[in-house]
Amino acid sequence: MAIKNLQDLFSESLDETQLTAKQKAVLRASLKLFSDKGFDRTSTSDIAQLAGVSEGTVYKQFKTKDGILAAILGPFVQQVIPRAASEFSETITATTYPSFEEFLRTVIKNRIIFVIDNQRQLRIVLQEIITDNNMRQTFTKLIQELVSGPLGQAISHYQQAGLIVQWPVLRVFRYVAATIMSYAIPVALAGSSINTQKATDEAAEFLLKGLKP
Amino acid sequence: MAIKNLQDLFSESLDETQLTAKQKAVLRASLKLFSDKGFDRTSTSDIAQLAGVSEGTVYKQFKTKDGILAAILGPFVQQVIPRAASEFSETITATTYPSFEEFLRTVIKNRIIFVIDNQRQLRIVLQEIITDNNMRQTFTKLIQELVSGPLGQAISHYQQAGLIVQWPVLRVFRYVAATIMSYAIPVALAGSSINTQKATDEAAEFLLKGLKP
Amino acid sequence: MAIKNLQDLFSESLDETQLTAKQKAVLRASLKLFSDKGFDRTSTSDIAQLAGVSEGTVYKQFKTKDGILAAILGPFVQQVIPRAASEFSETITATTYPSFEEFLRTVIKNRIIFVIDNQRQLRIVLQEIITDNNMRQTFTKLIQELVSGPLGQAISHYQQAGLIVQWPVLRVFRYVAATIMSYAIPVALAGSSINTQKATDEAAEFLLKGLKP
Amino acid sequence: MAIKNLQDLFSESLDETQLTAKQKAVLRASLKLFSDKGFDRTSTSDIAQLAGVSEGTVYKQFKTKDGILAAILGPFVQQVIPRAASEFSETITATTYPSFEEFLRTVIKNRIIFVIDNQRQLRIVLQEIITDNNMRQTFTKLIQELVSGPLGQAISHYQQAGLIVQWPVLRVFRYVAATIMSYAIPVALAGSSINTQKATDEAAEFLLKGLKP
DNA sequence: CATGAATGAGGCTTCATTCAT
DNA sequence: AATGAATGAAGCCTCATTCAT
Numbered sequence: 001m002a003i004k005n006l007q008d009l010f011s012e013s014l015d016e017t018q019l020t021a022k023q024k025a026v027l028r029a030s031l032k033l034f035s036d037k038g039f040d041r042t043s044t045s046d047i048a049q050l051a052g053v054s055e056g057t058v059y060k061q062f063k064t065k066d067g068i069l070a071a072i073l074g075p076f077v078q079q080v081i082p083r084a085a086s087e088f089s090e091t092i093t094a095t096t097y098p099s100f101e102e103f104l105r106t107v108i109k110n111r112i113i114f115v116i117d118n119q120r121q122l123r124i125v126l127q128e129i130i131t132d133n134n135m136r137q138t139f140t141k142l143i144q145e146l147v148s149g150p151l152g153q154a155i156s157h158y159q160q161a162g163l164i165v166q167w168p169v170l171r172v173f174r175y176v177a178a179t180i181m182s183y184a185i186p187v188a189l190a191g192s193s194i195n196t197q198k199a200t201d202e203a204a205e206f207l208l209k210g211l212k213p
Numbered sequence: 214m215a216i217k218n219l220q221d222l223f224s225e226s227l228d229e230t231q232l233t234a235k236q237k238a239v240l241r242a243s244l245k246l247f248s249d250k251g252f253d254r255t256s257t258s259d260i261a262q263l264a265g266v267s268e269g270t271v272y273k274q275f276k277t278k279d280g281i282l283a284a285i286l287g288p289f290v291q292q293v294i295p296r297a298a299s300e301f302s303e304t305i306t307a308t309t310y311p312s313f314e315e316f317l318r319t320v321i322k323n324r325i326i327f328v329i330d331n332q333r334q335l336r337i338v339l340q341e342i343i344t345d346n347n348m349r350q351t352f353t354k355l356i357q358e359l360v361s362g363p364l365g366q367a368i369s370h371y372q373q374a375g376l377i378v379q380w381p382v383l384r385v386f387r388y389v390a391a392t393i394m395s396y397a398i399p400v401a402l403a404g405s406s407i408n409t410q411k412a413t414d415e416a417a418e419f420l421l422k423g424l425k426p
Numbered sequence: 427m428a429i430k431n432l433q434d435l436f437s438e439s440l441d442e443t444q445l446t447a448k449q450k451a452v453l454r455a456s457l458k459l460f461s462d463k464g465f466d467r468t469s470t471s472d473i474a475q476l477a478g479v480s481e482g483t484v485y486k487q488f489k490t491k492d493g494i495l496a497a498i499l500g501p502f503v504q505q506v507i508p509r510a511a512s513e514f515s516e517t518i519t520a521t522t523y524p525s526f527e528e529f530l531r532t533v534i535k536n537r538i539i540f541v542i543d544n545q546r547q548l549r550i551v552l553q554e555i556i557t558d559n560n561m562r563q564t565f566t567k568l569i570q571e572l573v574s575g576p577l578g579q580a581i582s583h584y585q586q587a588g589l590i591v592q593w594p595v596l597r598v599f600r601y602v603a604a605t606i607m608s609y610a611i612p613v614a615l616a617g618s619s620i621n622t623q624k625a626t627d628e629a630a631e632f633l634l635k636g637l638k639p
Numbered sequence: 640m641a642i643k644n645l646q647d648l649f650s651e652s653l654d655e656t657q658l659t660a661k662q663k664a665v666l667r668a669s670l671k672l673f674s675d676k677g678f679d680r681t682s683t684s685d686i687a688q689l690a691g692v693s694e695g696t697v698y699k700q701f702k703t704k705d706g707i708l709a710a711i712l713g714p715f716v717q718q719v720i721p722r723a724a725s726e727f728s729e730t731i732t733a734t735t736y737p738s739f740e741e742f743l744r745t746v747i748k749n750r751i752i753f754v755i756d757n758q759r760q761l762r763i764v765l766q767e768i769i770t771d772n773n774m775r776q777t778f779t780k781l782i783q784e785l786v787s788g789p790l791g792q793a794i795s796h797y798q799q800a801g802l803i804v805q806w807p808v809l810r811v812f813r814y815v816a817a818t819i820m821s822y823a824i825p826v827a828l829a830g831s832s833i834n835t836q837k838a839t840d841e842a843a844e845f846l847l848k849g850l851k852p
Numbered sequence: 853c854a855t856g857a858a859t860g861a862g863g864c865t866t867c868a869t870t871c872a873t
Numbered sequence: 874a875a876t877g878a879a880t881g882a883a884g885c886c887t888c889a890t891t892c893a894t
Contacts, residue, residue, distance in 0.1 A: 004400070015288070019876065022878080022879075023878090038252070038253070040253035040254060041344060042417060043862080043863060043864085044863075044864060045862085045863075053879075053880090054879065054880045055864090055865085055880090056865090056866085056867085056879065056880050056881060057878075057879055057880070058865095058880095059864085059865065059866080060879070060880095061878095063865090065863095065864065065865090073269050123343060127340070127343050128252070129402065130336060130340050130402070131250065131251035131253075131254060136403070137403060174395045174396075175392065175395065178391040178394060178396065179391055181394070182388065182390065183387075183388045189343070189349060190349070190353070202384065206388055206423050209423045209424075210420070210422045210423030255888060256887075256888060257890080258888070261856095266854080266855090267854060267855040267856055268890085269853095269855065269857095269890095269891085269892085270853085270854055272890065273853070276890095278888095278889065446874080448874090448875080462771070463770065464679065464770035466679030466770075467770060469867060469868080469869060470867070471867070471868090474877095479875080479880090480875060480876040480877055481868090481877065482869095482871085482875060482877065482878095483874080483875050483876075485868085485869065486874070486875075490867095490869080491867095491868060494857090538695045542865080549769060553766070555828070556677070557677035557680060557766065559674060561837060566829070571708030587723055599822045600662055600822075601818065601821065603821065604818055605814065605815040605817055607820070607858085608814065608816065608817035609813075615768065615769070615775060617801050628810065632849050635847075635850075635851065636846070636848045638844050656869050659857065661858075676862080682883080682884060682885085683884075683885060683886080684885090692858090692859090693858065693859045694860075694886085695857095695858065695861095695886090695888085696858055696859070698885085699858070702884090704885065767894095816855090853891105854887085855893100855894080856892100856893105856894100857891105857892095857893090858882100858890105858891085859886100859888105859889100859890085859891075859892100860887105860889105861888095861889100862887090862888095863885105863886085863887075863888095864886085864887100865883105865885080866882105866883090866884075866885095867880105867883090868880100868881105868882095868883105869879105869880085869881100870878105870880075871876105871878095871879085872877105872879100873876080873877100
């Protein structure tokens, strides 16, 4: 079931601007139901009802139930890396002598906001990662790209500048990611809100200590 | 719709010794299938087939499909987690004023082994936490008890001894848990194996630095 | 002398009903799809797509999907077959007492060409004859008229002239029709082409022997 | 949709004796409905209703609607050649100096009875041959096997004995088949009954004349 | 106890048809 | 006239659950 691979996600992802009001309603209803009850516990009839359309309309644009999932997750998945990547490189390149702290704060805040903005999508992704092998592979690949790509380069950069400890990039990434997750996951699961600034400060403080050379 | 609440779990939980060979086969098959494909994507016919029994037999002992889930998760929630908690306190209490590092290593190793040993059950629990409100509440409560209970006391203890930084207990717990998770979750999800000792060493090293007073 | 192609008659009737270019495209697409996949396995959306028009346009002229079938089969059943029959009798009557062989060759060639020219319509008609009771009755009546009408008279004529065996007209018709079909049906079904002249020669040779007095 | 190929037919064909009464009722109802209204115009709900079972039961044994078709047509298709083949060779082998007439009568009577016994199946097959490419191929292959196999050998045998005209085997087969069909098809389509003996006599008489050396 | 045939509600999907633009 | 989004009935199929053997 569910999404097959990243390729599919990209190809199936569509321009939201060309959707009709009803089709957007379908997407909105699906996002809510999938994240609340889970993909498998949401019927297409549930979606139609909440969206206030007929079941036929659900299928006019999104050929299958999986297609709806893809339409929801496509934009999300695409943002997981690219947006972060470009902001990273900008941060690093722009500032001639950037402090590691500044970089860390940018990354942390950026990702926490991303999670807050995409709570529902994140919950759906979590579901799929647990139950769907292909989704798991897709995200494993995504993380590998992130580590061997922009984020990994940034970490190397600060290591060479002697600003952080000389651990393998993957290990540093592990702790940064885990610390961010420690604030993000409760938000995604409980839907509770947090003080972004305070969370950023706390996480940065801890990581700076933990990654000091 | 899967598990309702902890009470049900307790009442429905059963003594494994009373089960016949076939009924145990049903549980074993269910554990594998639920953790591999997810509860909703597993049919009772799948279970019967993998267990090598008739569909009727599946229903003889476990009145419903939810009943099977309860039979699997019941012992896990009812016994394993509380038992783990008590082992914690014993470790802490028994060791007369151990070094914080020693404590940390025990906790970390303990939890990593726990995850490795209970990968399948954990994945099922994760599924339910994400899709089931009651399960989520149950686990939120469990964590609160842990923080305000034995683990929280241990952290306070080390703080008063001036061995770790004076942050709120919840914040310290957050980082400890996140760091452990950073090693445990990939194992639980991908089923990959890790070097427990190396993971323990690394995690302890990082946390000791990050939590230094 | 040669039979008018059904295609010609078909487009004539289209001109009469003042169909627009798009509506003709609908009929053309329907003819292809109905004959290739069958009426029931062709969707109106298939038709719209192949015709290059919107689904709404399909329904502008032809109120229902059955209406399209009627528009295709109507001319065929109501005009083409009777007209063919009359052309048939003209052939027979006009030729003043030809030899039976000459008559036979004309009939055979005539029908084989007809089948080749009208493969698609024929396949649709065959479908309907098999699944639709009314179509079956219509067709049965048509054959009866043919046997008791012009074709029957021709056969009687040659019997009285002592040129063919004295079997009941229906029986003679049966063999003539079957022999023609043995060449025509493979063409209609497989869409394969045949050497019309050779087929005519062979069929005539066999029938002449079999129907010798 | 419908049947895919001969291989599928064979593998899906099942031993009728191991079907329950209800499953046989499903087959019986399907046979009637498919042959009366056509495969595509018969819904699985129609079948369940006529069979007096639930829709679930329809799918317990026959995994798909196509599966029902295969279960009906499998035995039929298997009989088209094998039974005829064995009887042919017996007829030829057993009789030391068999007359061609005797052989012809056996074949004709055999096939007419086969058609009468399998009217409904034949109508279904005709439907599928017209609308389904694979079914068409399956039957084309079947006929080729028949011509190049037992029946072809028999014809050659009688040609070498100087009992029938020296036409290519395929041509002789064409006329024999067509003549039989001329009696069989009306029966299959109209469901009318015929006098088997009379039909056999007539067909044999005509063919003997037409195929005389 | 065990079996597996049977059930029927409900899920996903298709499609002929309508109608506002 | 043409469009294509929208509809909803109906089709195929799955599956948790029951029950006679």
